[in-house]
Amino acid sequence: MKYTYTEKKDTRSGFGAGLAELADKNPNVVALCADLIGSLKMEKFIEKAPERFIQVGIAEANMMGIAAGLSITGKIPFTGTFANFSTSRVYDQIRQSIAYSGKNVKICASHAGLTLGEDGATHQVLEDIGMMKMLPGMTVINPCDYNQTKAATLAIADFEGPVYLRFGRPTVPVFIPEDMPFEIGKGIMLQEGTDVTIVATGHLVWESLVAADELEKEGISCEVINIHTIKPLDEEIILKSVEKTGKIVTAEEHNYLGGLGESVAGMLARKRPTRQEFVAVNDTFGESATPAELMKKYKIDAAAVKEAVKRILAN
Numbered sequence: 621m622k623y624t625y626t627e628k629k630d631t632r633s634g635f636g637a638g639l640a641e642l643a644d645k646n647p648n649v650v651a652l653c654a655d656l657i658g659s660l661k662m663e664k665f666i667e668k669a670p671e672r673f674i675q676v677g678i679a680e681a682n683m684m685g686i687a688a689g690l691s692i693t694g695k696i697p698f699t700g701t702f703a704n705f706s707t708s709r710v711y712d713q714i715r716q717s718i719a720y721s722g723k724n725v726k727i728c729a730s731h732a733g734l735t736l737g738e739d740g741a742t743h744q745v746l747e748d749i750g751m752m753k754m755l756p757g758m759t760v761i762n763p764c765d766y767n768q769t770k771a772a773t774l775a776i777a778d779f780e781g782p783v784y785l786r787f788g789r790p791t792v793p794v795f796i797p798e799d800m801p802f803e804i805g806k807g808i809m810l811q812e813g814t815d816v817t818i819v820a821t822g823h824l825v826w827e828s829l830v831a832a833d834e835l836e837k838e839g840i841s842c843e844v845i846n847i848h849t850i851k852p853l854d855e856e857i858i859l860k861s862v863e864k865t866g867k868i869v870t871a872e873e874h875n876y877l878g879g880l881g882e883s884v885a886g887m888l889a890r891k892r893p894t895r896q897e898f899v900a901v902n903d904t905f906g907e908s909a910t911p912a913e914l915m916k917k918y919k920i921d922a923a924a925v926k927e928a929v930k931r932i933l934a935n
Contacts, residue, residue, distance in 0.1 A: 636661025638773025703732035750878020771802035813843035831925035876900035
């Protein structure tokens with residue numbers, strides 16, 4: 621495999637590292653948290669710039685309103701809480717106070733998806749990408765590992781407009797080079813192939829690379845694309861790939877309704893109808909278990925990607 625890893629780290633720590641770097645690099649960056657400093661790894665930012673941190677407490681809706689107000693003064697607010705509380709709990713405030721007027725607020729959401737694990741279905745948000753991508757003007761980013769999450773955190777500080785940045789709780793392989801540029805809205809070709817295109821986001825990118833490596837040993841050539849920015853979608857890289865392969869598998873830790881797969885399917889329906897298989901949660905809530913157990917049961921691991929590739933090649 622071209623990409624290998626020597627360690628595992630949680631993507632939320634990548635966010636924390638990026639935010640801490642921004643404390644030194646950009647005096648306009650301010651951070652707000654809803655009583656989850658440790659979970660969001662915001663401690664180093666607070667050490668460096670305590671005067672630019674606001675502990676809002678368990679008042680997420682107020683946090684979004686405060687962030688919108690701060691953005692009017694030229695500040696760049698980064699809000700931090702769990703993905704569930706960053707979206708469904710505060711959707712009206714985001715829609716009315718941030719998205720509608722295009723406020724320069726960065727909504728940073730940890731503990732996304734099933735791999736939140738033992739906390740269970742009430743906290744395992746699987747519809748957040750869909751909710752956020754439907755808001756006009758909202759940029760939606762879902763990086764794949766520690767290094768890419770850090771790079772994304774730095775990049776969105778320089779980007780004008782509202783952003784939803786999604787990351788997670790568990791440790792996952794770190795395989796993206798630390799110096800790889802992060803360009804909002806541009807997918808990354810990780811592996812070229814000829815038989816099928818695999819388009820993945822978040823830590824399903826690594827699962828897709830593992831699946832592609834195993835399939836190569838069976839004589840199946842997979843092209844693997846990392847779509848870290850779900851909106852705006854990099855249509856060019858996907859269209860160029862499916863022109864070659866004629867088949868596509870999308871992989872994500874999200875409900876298949878409203879996620880990356882539907883964005884890709886909608887784009888292909890308009891521009892180049894292509895056979896597609898979805899690796900995603902099948903319109904259900906999660907449950908309490910370890911991340912690995914949940915990924916296996918809900919079929920969003922490397923084995924599920926392999927199955928999807930074989931299904932599409934068999935039909």
